[in-house]
Amino acid sequence: MSTLSNKPSTPVELSDWRDAGLCAQVDPDLFFPDPGDRAAVIRAKSVCAACPVRFECLTDALTRNERFGVWGGLSERDRRNRRGKPLPHRCRHCHGPVLEPEHWYCSLACRKAGQAEQTAPPFPAKGAA
Numbered sequence: 232m233s234t235l236s237n238k239p240s241t242p243v244e245l246s247d248w249r250d251a252g253l254c255a256q257v258d259p260d261l262f263f264p265d266p267g268d269r270a271a272v273i274r275a276k277s278v279c280a281a282c283p284v285r286f287e288c289l290t291d292a293l294t295r296n297e298r299f300g301v302w303g304g305l306s307e308r309d310r311r312n313r314r315g316k317p318l319p320h321r322c323r324h325c326h327g328p329v330l331e332p333e334h335w336y337c338s339l340a341c342r343k344a345g346q347a348e349q350t351a352p353p354f355p356a357k358g359a360a
């Protein structure tokens with residue numbers, strides 16, 4: 232049974248990332264949908280969204296100019312549309328890929344979570360359990 236998780240990922244050694252990919256727990260064909268099968272692309276992307284190594288996976292696919300399949304949450308078309316753009320950097324909250332160079336977070340949810348972490352007091356308030 233698959234154990235998909237939304238837990239924030241932590242950076243892993245680049246050489247280890249393939250072992251940690253969630254796609255190892257599901258049918259690999261899911262990541263190579265037939266042309267035009269948008270529903271299959273969405274299913275593959277939903278697995279990638281919870282994958283702890285999506286930053287490493289996407290960076291690797293973009294660096295290699297991988298043409299086929301869904302990698303790091305981006306489809307073939309998504310990656311084609313990124314040609315010539317900078318490689319992603321890590322989200323300050325979940326460590327996943329951020330595609331826009333001027334953004335610190337990959338999503339609104341991560342931005343809210345990251346900002347809450349920054350404004351939280353470093354020690355428990357007096358009287359807190």
Ligand code: SF4
Nearest residue numbers: 252254279282288303
């Ligand atoms: S990001 Fe997607 S394709 Fe890449 S290792 Fe994770 S599940 Fe597999």
Ligand SMILES: [Zn+2]
Nearest residue numbers: 322325337341
């Ligand atoms: Zn994030």
